[in-house]
Amino acid sequence: MPPLDRSDPTSPTSGNAQAAGGCSVGFPVPEGPHGRAPTMCPAFGALRVGLRMRRTASVLCGSACCVYGLSFTSHFYGARRTIGYVPFTSETLVTGKLFEDLREAVHELADPGRYDALVVTNLCVPSAAGVPLRLLPRNINGVRIIALDVPGFGVGTHAEAKDRLAGAMLRYARSEAEMGPVMAPRGGPSDKPTVTLMGEMFPADPMTIGAMLAPMGLAVGPVVPTREWRELYAALDCAVAAAIHPFYVESIREFQHAGRPVIGSAPVGYDGTAAWLAAVGKACGIAPDYVAAAQNAILPGVKAALAKAPIRGRITLSGYEGSELLVARLLIESGAEIPYVSTALPRTPWSDEDRIWLEERGVTVAFRAPLEQDIGAVEAFQPDLAVGTTPVVQAAKERAIPALYFTNLISARPLMGPAGAGSLAQVVNAAIANKGRFEAMKSFFSGVGSGDVAGVWSEAPRCRSGQKEAS
Ligand code: SF4
DSSP states (O other): OOOOOTTSTTSTTSOOTTTTTSOTTSSOOOOOSOOSOOOSOTHHHHHHHHHHSTTEEEEEESOHHHHHHHHHHHHHTTOOSOEEEOOOOHHHHHHSHHHHHHHHHHHHHOOTTTOSEEEEEEOHHHHHHTOOGGGSOSEETTEEEEEEEOOTTTSSOHHHHHHHHHHHHHHHHHHHHHHSOOOOOTTOOOSSOEEEEESOOOTTHHHHHHHHHGGGTOEEEEEESOSSTTHHHHHHTOSEEEOSSTTOHHHHHHHHHTTOOEEOSOSOHHHHHHHHHHHHHHHHTOOHHHHHHHHHHHHHHHHHHHHHSOOOSEEEEEESSSOHHHHHHHHHHTTOEEEEEEESSOOOGGGHHHHHHHHHTTOEEEESOOHHHHHHHHHHHOOSEEEESHHHHHHHHHTTOOEEEIIIIITTSOOSHHHHHHHHHHHHHHHHTTHHHHHHHHHHTTTSOOGGGOTTOOSOOOOOTTOOOOO
């Protein structure tokens, strides 16, 4: 691995955009058709959150092909729940009959014996046509109706759609709590002030965080998106809300309306854990001695775990989960060199702390990064490992660079505390060690062509006279 020369003004990490190729990220970005951050169909995010909740029904309204794709993917990921579907035709769409069909469907489904809530989601076509879900009843026989427009042209990523549904549910629950007593969480209310966590994480991570908070007399509260309606009240009733994933802006707004302080970042690695515990202590008015006790109880274990599982190599990192900056911090503290980290999510005030920490260590941090830019980073930095979305992984492997899919192989691991400090090393080091196999494969397949001239296609398609190149 040749070292990067960060003093060279044309080095990709020098920040000298003009010298390095006229691009604001400091390296040449290949042209391509995407031009926006990668995402699955955004509605998938909201659908997944609804399908995971107990006593919650999900109904989609959209084109049959979209609903087929969404239900296929949901069941591929183990939803094991029925997805309701209200189909439409051109006639029912333009005459308003579709709205009547939707109203009939929710009335039929709203059985309080089976459901606490019913989530009705407009996909692209009914959203664009303005099918007015907001006119559906708010409550039928005690079943809450949550109506949501999640079109691909209006919501940036599927991750943000999770926040859209979580925020809508918190808003509803907050209005209920303001009107009178609400249900306690399963197992009763906590006897300590709690910290609500925002963002999906490895199932053991909230328990690890709970152990970290104990010396400060705090407990971990529910994780948003919640798994049950009654958890929403407990989530709102926290001492502080922690935006572990910093793009949960609609949920954050509800915590702020409920008068709760919100903090960013997460207890990852040594620096991150120390700073996060300090921020929790400050937000909850905990005496410095107790904050120090919490830090002293956990930090030596984190340091030892980092030292025991070193990572050596240059890694580029991109994804659309919202935890990319946290993973980059952990990798750097494990010894990796990270020249570039990108996320499909937007920058928010709650990502600033992680962004600044990374930038201070020479990392180029990119928000809303398009696919072409992520591939440009792989080209520019020639990493030992590219962690990214599926097309980035494919592009890296074509270049004989080992690559890992962020969503399934990295973000689904513990990240917090000592468990997080050691969890990435095994998979990352094993992938880096595969370089030789990739080179052997590349040489085996050399000469078979690529792109338009791969395999049996020996000639690139040419425009016939009079035809225009597709734009
Ligand atoms: S058209 Fe819209 S609803 Fe359908 S799959 Fe694409 S983004 Fe999703």
